[in-house]
Amino acid sequence: MNLEEIKALDKKYYMNTFGDRLPVAFESGEGIKLYSTDGEAYYDFLGGIAVNALGHHNKKLTEAIKKQADKLLHTSNLYYIENQAVLAKELCEHSCADKAFFCSTGAEANEGAIKLAKKYFYNKGEERYEIISLDKSFHGRTLATVAATGQEKYQKPYRPLVPGFIQVEPNSLEAVKAAVTDKTAAIMIELIQGESGVYPMDREYVKGLRELCDEKEIILIFDEVQTGMGRCGEYFAHQYYGIEPDIFTCAKALGGGVPIGGIGAKDFVASAFSPGDHGTTFGGNPLATAAGVAVFKIFEEENILENVRKMSAYFMERLKELKEKYPDKIRDLRNAGLLIGIELEESISKAVFTELFENKYLTSLCKNTIRIAPPLIIEKNDIDGFVNTLERILK
Numbered sequence: 001m002n003l004e005e006i007k008a009l010d011k012k013y014y015m016n017t018f019g020d021r022l023p024v025a026f027e028s029g030e031g032i033k034l035y036s037t038d039g040e041a042y043y044d045f046l047g048g049i050a051v052n053a054l055g056h057h058n059k060k061l062t063e064a065i066k067k068q069a070d071k072l073l074h075t076s077n078l079y080y081i082e083n084q085a086v087l088a089k090e091l092c093e094h095s096c097a098d099k100a101f102f103c104s105t106g107a108e109a110n111e112g113a114i115k116l117a118k119k120y121f122y123n124k125g126e127e128r129y130e131i132i133s134l135d136k137s138f139h140g141r142t143l144a145t146v147a148a149t150g151q152e153k154y155q156k157p158y159r160p161l162v163p164g165f166i167q168v169e170p171n172s173l174e175a176v177k178a179a180v181t182d183k184t185a186a187i188m189i190e191l192i193q194g195e196s197g198v199y200p201m202d203r204e205y206v207k208g209l210r211e212l213c214d215e216k217e218i219i220l221i222f223d224e225v226q227t228g229m230g231r232c233g234e235y236f237a238h239q240y241y242g243i244e245p246d247i248f249t250c251a252k253a254l255g256g257g258v259p260i261g262g263i264g265a266k267d268f269v270a271s272a273f274s275p276g277d278h279g280t281t282f283g284g285n286p287l288a289t290a291a292g293v294a295v296f297k298i299f300e301e302e303n304i305l306e307n308v309r310k311m312s313a314y315f316m317e318r319l320k321e322l323k324e325k326y327p328d329k330i331r332d333l334r335n336a337g338l339l340i341g342i343e344l345e346e347s348i349s350k351a352v353f354t355e356l357f358e359n360k361y362l363t364s365l366c367k368n369t370i371r372i373a374p375p376l377i378i379e380k381n382d383i384d385g386f387v388n389t390l391e392r393i394l395k
Contacts, residue, residue, distance in 0.1 A: 003036075024042070029044070031375070032055050041360065044056070044374065046362045050253060052256065054375060055375035056375075060294060061256045065287065069287060074286065076281070081284060083290045091292075092264065094236075095236050096236075096266070098266050098267040099271075101263040102262050102288070105251055106226075107141055107145045110140050114145075114148065114188070115277075116272055128185040130165075130166060132176060134150050135169055137193055138194070139190075148188060170201065173208040173212070180212070185218070186219040187212075187213060188223060192237060200335075210243050210245075213246070219247060219269060221248065221249070226339065228251070229295065230299060230337075232339065233337040234305065236250070256295045257291075258291035308337050312335060316335055322394070326391075329345050331344060339372075340371070343368060344368050349368035352390075359393070
């Protein structure tokens with residue numbers, strides 16, 4: 001099909017939840033490149049919104065998926081699943097978790113984390129159900145995760161919201177302390193807010209949250225749906241910050257493009273779930289967890305984390321040089337590893353985003369910030385191509 005035929009089918013049959021999309025459809029990929037239906041090559045600096053950590057058509061990942069597909073796609077969680085057990089081991093050994101659970105999406109992982117925190121206090125006979133999250137946050141599109149999300153535009157159509165969710169100002173320990181009551185079950189944050197334009201939390205603030213949660217016996221939840229699996233130069237952002245949560249969630253890059261979400265938890269809170277308290281149909285099935293196991297293996301074999309550290313340092317060095325040349329056009333640069341925000345002067349942001357697309361560079365626009373989350377296999381020449389193109393546009 002050509003693009004116009006695809007667009008016509010989409011308009012006739014698909015619910016209009018995404019509006020007018022960017023005018024392109026892709027049919028193949030290799031490395032950081034995507035190839036459109038008309039044969040044009042695009043440079044993927046968004047990585048499927050932080051999903052395609054290993055790029056496109058990674059041969060080892062593709063082979064693992066094919067091998068599993070030839071044997072078995074799905075059974076159910078009524079039975080033991082070898083890949084699921086192995087992936088749980090990998091997740092726990094490469095994070096602060098003692099136990100893991102797998103689902104299908106990041107929103108589902110966050111929903112499960114919220115349920116786990118509430119169930120923990122239910123088991124203790126304590127009526128603690130309030131969840132404190134942050135303004136500008138994004139935790140998903142289910143009714144509970146929309147209630148946790150600190151953005152009015154996502155919440156407004158679905159009021160009345162699920163009760164018990166409170167949002168406070170980011171990076172303000174005093175705001176959190178003022179919101180804590182004897183009903184507070186958990187504090188849930190993204191260590192780096194991605195959807196609002198890449199805003200990392202201050203390290204002292206995160207440390208203060210950990211101390212507050214210890215003092216008040218509150219569950220600390222880190223939403224690592226976007227930052228998990230190497231994005232910040234460590235397997236998980238809580239390692240990048242050096243602070244361990246009680247529960248964390250992940251998804252996006254965990255399967256390298258195959259849908260999978262995960263919850264990691266410390267033993268004391270993980271044990272709150274008893275048989276029947278939580279479940280999933282597709283989560284952790286043989287195919288998805290085969291992909292997850294392969295991703296961990298490739299990370300180690302190809303030194304992915306080391307590449308993230310080197311390339312993020314180089315990327316920021318090049319961008320800072322550009323900011324010095326165009327201080328009136330680049331207002332700020334923010335990053336944690338290869339999750340990067342380029343905040344532009346508001347009047348030019350949409351035009352710059354559009355021109356990047358027209359120059360075959362895929363990014364996303366969060367208000368006036370260009371968000372970049374490229375595959376973690378990115379190389380210096382890829383970065384140079386992007387920065388040089390951005391400079392031509394800014395000129």
